[in-house]
Amino acid sequence: MKKIIYILIFILGTFGKTFSQDYNEYYFKFEITDQSELDTITQIISIDNVMGLEVFAYANQQELDEFQKMDYKIEFLQKDVSKSIAMATTVAEMSSWNRYPTYSVYRQLLKNFESNYPSICKLDSIGTTKNGRKLYVLKISDNVNIEENEPEFLYTSTIHGDEATGFVLMLRLADSLLTSYNSKPKITNLVNEIEIFINPNANPDGTYYGGDNTVSSARRYNANGVDLNRDFPDPRIGANTPYQPETQIMMDFAEQHNFVMAANFHGGAEVMNYPWDTWTSSQNSHADTDWFERICTNYVTIARTVLSNYMSSIRSDGVTEGGDWYVITGGRQDYMSYWHQCREVTIEISNTKLLDVENLNKYWNYNKISLLNYMNECLYGVRGVVKSVEGFPLDAMIWIIDHDSSGDSSMVFTDSDLGDYHRLIEPGLYDIVASSEGYSSDTAKNVSVTLNNTTWLNFNLVAKDDSISLKTYPALINDTLFFDQLITHDIVISNDSSAAFTNYEIEIENGAENQWIELNNYSGTLYGTENDTVVVSINSNLLNAGYFSANILLTSADSKMDTVPVHIIVKDTISTEIEPIIIIDTLWGGEISDYEIFIENNGLISLNYAIQIEDNESNQWISLDKHIGNLLITEIDTIKASVTTQGFGFGNFNCNIIIEKENSTNDTIPVSIYVKDTVSVQIEPEFIIDTIWGGESSDYNLMIKNDGLISINYSIQIEDEESNQWISLDNHIGELLITEIDTIKASVITQGFGFGNFNCNIIIEKENSSNDTIPVNINIKDTINFKIDPTFINDTLNPDTIKEFPVVISNTGPGTIKYTSLIGYVTKSEPWIILTNDEGIINGGNNDTIFVTIDTKDLTSGNYTCALIISEESGKSQDIPINIFVNFAQSVELMNDITEFKLYPNPFSEQIRLEFFTFRVSHFNLSIYNIWGNTVFEKNIATLNNEKHDIILNNIFSVQNLPNGIYFIQISTSNYKITRKIIKN
Numbered sequence: 001m002k003k004i005i006y007i008l009i010f011i012l013g014t015f016g017k018t019f020s021q022d023y024n025e026y027y028f029k030f031e032i033t034d035q036s037e038l039d040t041i042t043q044i045i046s047i048d049n050v051m052g053l054e055v056f057a058y059a060n061q062q063e064l065d066e067f068q069k070m071d072y073k074i075e076f077l078q079k080d081v082s083k084s085i086a087m088a089t090t091v092a093e094m095s096s097w098n099r100y101p102t103y104s105v106y107r108q109l110l111k112n113f114e115s116n117y118p119s120i121c122k123l124d125s126i127g128t129t130k131n132g133r134k135l136y137v138l139k140i141s142d143n144v145n146i147e148e149n150e151p152e153f154l155y156t157s158t159i160h161g162d163e164a165t166g167f168v169l170m171l172r173l174a175d176s177l178l179t180s181y182n183s184k185p186k187i188t189n190l191v192n193e194i195e196i197f198i199n200p201n202a203n204p205d206g207t208y209y210g211g212d213n214t215v216s217s218a219r220r221y222n223a224n225g226v227d228l229n230r231d232f233p234d235p236r237i238g239a240n241t242p243y244q245p246e247t248q249i250m251m252d253f254a255e256q257h258n259f260v261m262a263a264n265f266h267g268g269a270e271v272m273n274y275p276w277d278t279w280t281s282s283q284n285s286h287a288d289t290d291w292f293e294r295i296c297t298n299y300v301t302i303a304r305t306v307l308s309n310y311m312s313s314i315r316s317d318g319v320t321e322g323g324d325w326y327v328i329t330g331g332r333q334d335y336m337s338y339w340h341q342c343r344e345v346t347i348e349i350s351n352t353k354l355l356d357v358e359n360l361n362k363y364w365n366y367n368k369i370s371l372l373n374y375m376n377e378c379l380y381g382v383r384g385v386v387k388s389v390e391g392f393p394l395d396a397m398i399w400i401i402d403h404d405s406s407g408d409s410s411m412v413f414t415d416s417d418l419g420d421y422h423r424l425i426e427p428g429l430y431d432i433v434a435s436s437e438g439y440s441s442d443t444a445k446n447v448s449v450t451l452n453n454t455t456w457l458n459f460n461l462v463a464k465d466d467s468i469s470l471k472t473y474p475a476l477i478n479d480t481l482f483f484d485q486l487i488t489h490d491i492v493i494s495n496d497s498s499a500a501f502t503n504y505e506i507e508i509e510n511g512a513e514n515q516w517i518e519l520n521n522y523s524g525t526l527y528g529t530e531n532d533t534v535v536v537s538i539n540s541n542l543l544n545a546g547y548f549s550a551n552i553l554l555t556s557a558d559s560k561m562d563t564v565p566v567h568i569i570v571k572d573t574i575s576t577e578i579e580p581i582i583i584i585d586t587l588w589g590g591e592i593s594d595y596e597i598f599i600e601n602n603g604l605i606s607l608n609y610a611i612q613i614e615d616n617e618s619n620q621w622i623s624l625d626k627h628i629g630n631l632l633i634t635e636i637d638t639i640k641a642s643v644t645t646q647g648f649g650f651g652n653f654n655c656n657i658i659i660e661k662e663n664s665t666n667d668t669i670p671v672s673i674y675v676k677d678t679v680s681v682q683i684e685p686e687f688i689i690d691t692i693w694g695g696e697s698s699d700y701n702l703m704i705k706n707d708g709l710i711s712i713n714y715s716i717q718i719e720d721e722e723s724n725q726w727i728s729l730d731n732h733i734g735e736l737l738i739t740e741i742d743t744i745k746a747s748v749i750t751q752g753f754g755f756g757n758f759n760c761n762i763i764i765e766k767e768n769s770s771n772d773t774i775p776v777n778i779n780i781k782d783t784i785n786f787k788i789d790p791t792f793i794n795d796t797l798n799p800d801t802i803k804e805f806p807v808v809i810s811n812t813g814p815g816t817i818k819y820t821s822l823i824g825y826v827t828k829s830e831p832w833i834i835l836t837n838d839e840g841i842i843n844g845g846n847n848d849t850i851f852v853t854i855d856t857k858d859l860t861s862g863n864y865t866c867a868l869i870i871s872e873e874s875g876k877s878q879d880i881p882i883n884i885f886v887n888f889a890q891s892v893e894l895m896n897d898i899t900e901f902k903l904y905p906n907p908f909s910e911q912i913r914l915e916f917f918t919f920r921v922s923h924f925n926l927s928i929y930n931i932w933g934n935t936v937f938e939k940n941i942a943t944l945n946n947e948k949h950d951i952i953l954n955n956i957f958s959v960q961n962l963p964n965g966i967y968f969i970q971i972s973t974s975n976y977k978i979t980r981k982i983i984k985n
């Protein structure tokens with residue numbers, strides 16, 4: 001057991017973790033503008049990694065709710081779930097170390113270690129988690145059941161349940177130590193000389209969150225939704241009650257031991273991280289920083305002999321002081337180092353938290369030598385025993401003069417069971433004091449420590465006659481002052497020994513350098529159980545703003561009795577509170593937004609200030625409504641910062657608002673505005689794909705609609721226009737007001753460009769915005785040339801007549817055509833019309849004749865219409881309209897009601913024109929059908945005999961608005977009808 005020198009009395013800050021009732025765990029990232037923002041954020045959520053200004057973090061529901069008040073733009077992330085997580089369901093399946101154990105296999109493996117190696121391995125359960133799982137610790141050492149004069153060393157892993165690489169590596173390390181004992185000298189030496197403790201999994205409820213048989217749902221937090229590595233007492237912030245079960249178990253375990261050195265394994269990054277996590281190195285660098293740097297560098301150097309870029313994700317040298325990466329509070333590393341004087345580092349072992357099982361062997365190979373070397377470090381430095389001259393082991397403090405700092409808790413204490421101490425330190429010459437209550441201190445001068453060696457130094461202390469015992473209260477002074485402020489604290493010194501009287505001296509350590517702190521009394525005598533009060537005066541008038549610390553030392557009869565650390569922060573008297581600390585927003589281009597900035601004078605004097613935009617000239621998008629002001633004490637000013645986005649383009653706009661305070665430092669409010677593209681257009685179609693015949697032309701309408709918030713200028717063009725002359729646009733620039741639509745016609749002409757696929761892009765450039773692209777893909781089909789004669793058949797036949805009409809198909813092109821023919825649009829179903837052949841092949845330059853046979857034997861008097869449809873294999877077709885009038889009144893002159901019918905253009909897009917003559921009728925009907933036979937237009941039109949009609953259909957019906965496709969146009973009288981297929985493009 002060891003003595004705890006500090007009586008831990010901490011005032012809980014306004015921040016205190018409370019139990020979360022909602023056990024969700026969220027993973028997300030966000031951006032900060034300055035590392036210092038993390039000091040606040042780290043006390044709200046669990047930061048996992050910081051890469052530049054990008055922060056990755058976890059939170060439970062309550063932490064997330066709190067964090068969201070800070071207005072960071074959060075991007076939620078998938079948790080790092082591995083792809084192949086093979087589980088070992090038997091101990092035998094762990095033999096290749098390429099699986100994660102189920103919880104029962106984990107337990108059995110540990111039990112097997114103990115039963116197979118009882119003389120060097122002992123298994124302990126140090127406590128039970130909320131979900132009933134055990135925290136196991138293996139002790140591996142020779143004479144495992146006896147506490148020897150050996151350093152106690154601890155490896156612990158997976159306090160974050162999903163960071164499981166270390167979990168498997170710890171099991172493998174234990175296996176390796178046990179199986180190689182007495183065969184490998186290096187391992188044998190470690191087991192003989194060190195009491196090795198291994199806790200493979202510090203958060204089994206997190207690792208087995210998905211149940212005992214899988215780690216695939218492993219998560220960071222414990223079953224209560226708390227990050228255990230933020231749950232420990234913190235040297236800067238203080239205690240953090242109530243503690244989670246796992247935390248309390250680990251604290252009790254640490255209390256029962258005297259760990260000299262430790263490491264805890266994490267994942268999600270690859271770096272060696274040494275104390276402190278709660279302070280940056282510039283705020284408070286550990287007294288043994290050089291030692292930490294060296295052993296961490298050794299770890300990385302050896303690992304890199306296996307994988308040269310291992311541990312380079314955070315720092316190129318693979319080593320960082322914790323707070324310099326990012327500050328956390330309540331971490332285990334700082335707890336162990338501060339409260340137990342242990343040297344603990346955090347080893348971030350794999351960038352992937354839950355490694356694919358096939359990578360577990362690789363990570364073992366990277367680390368296996370370093371794991372052993374790291375343990376070996378606890379054998380070096382200065383070690384020995386402190387005993388009374390009578391030979392009793394003592395509970396003593398080992399203090400290195402001009403090196404140790406009680407603010408760092410860098411001194412070490414003996415393990416009172418054997419009196420052994422182990423002071424790991426860099427090579428050098430040191431004056432070392434051993435002190436124990438009731439004994440005269442002893443100082444060893446010029447103790448030499450060399451690299452990778454052990455300096456043995458024993459102390460034998462002489463008991464003091466008067467058995468002095470002094471206690472001080474408080475144990476720590478922590479305060480915040482303004483400039484020129486004087487505050488006092490009372491230190492109560494009490495004599496709790498049985499001595500009749502006790503003399504004491506109280507002094508400021510390095511008093512010459514610490515004149516800002518004074519005592520009203522430097523020595524005294526206590527009679528019996530009397531108390532003395534020493535007034536500590538702290539005067540900030542000698543100090544600048546910042547953090548200061550010193551120690552008040554209490555001695556009695558040359559024995560160092562107690563140390564009261566003093567930590568103060570000196571604030572500007574000109575103290576302002578400024579809100580917000582940052583302005584982050586996303587605006588639409590064209591939008592105007594105002595932000596209120598509050599400046600409160602919470603200092604001790606009235607204040608003149610000036611507020612301005614840094615680099616005002618180039619940041620005209622932001623302005624302030626006020627530039628100077630005066631604030632009386634407690635007064636608040638509100639300044640409006642207006643951001644206008646019109647005319648400044650889009651993207652990120654950053655600047656600083658600087659608040660200059662008379663006689664004081666400046667404050668800065670970073671402003672980050674993201675201006676979204678208001679130039680939002682809707683373009684149709686998204687692409688043009690078509691197949692057209694060689695020689696044909698085709699038009700495509702492009703529609704550009706401005707659905708953004710400002711008017712836009714655009715230009716539209718064919719990419720690589722020179723080589724895409726087959727396509728052209730009827731318009732190249734335009735301006736669109738809000739909601740306005742422009743239509744641009746893209747015309748494709750195929751004549752003279754050959755056949756095949758033609759591709760290009762139509763590019764729409766918008767002022768101050770990104771381009772849009774409409775890909776065009778036109779397949780130009782080879783022209784099939786054939787001519788058909790006649791192009792229509794019109795005849796008047798007598799009843800009971802058979803007449804053949806030859807239709808000649810001439811192949812006027814060079815290739816071979818293959819055609820089919822059929823009768824379509826037949827007005828009467830009886831077989832009054834037949835074809836001699838319905839298919840054929842015609843070589844270039846040849847022709848073929850189809851005979852259309854009309855048989856009127858079953859027909860009554862009247863008009864019969866149909867069409868001969870001749871289709872070429874490639875899809876091109878031509879209709880030959882057939883109109884037969886069966887005439888019973890043979891004396892009547894054969895004459896149609898409608899003659900010389902012409903229709904053009906066909907196909908059409910904008911307009912269509914009809915020309916014909918009418919005879920003998922006073923009215924005719926003009927109608928249009930779609931392909932389903934539905935009437936889309938119908939009109940009865942009056943006419944004279946022998947009147948020429950020239951109808952531009954657009955004048956009576958908007959044919960240009962018809963959807964593209966096939967239609968039929970029909971002119972009919974009471975006994976005559978003419979029908980034509982028309983195609984709308």
Ligand SMILES: [Zn+2]
Binds near residue numbers: 160229266
């Ligand atoms: Zn972690």
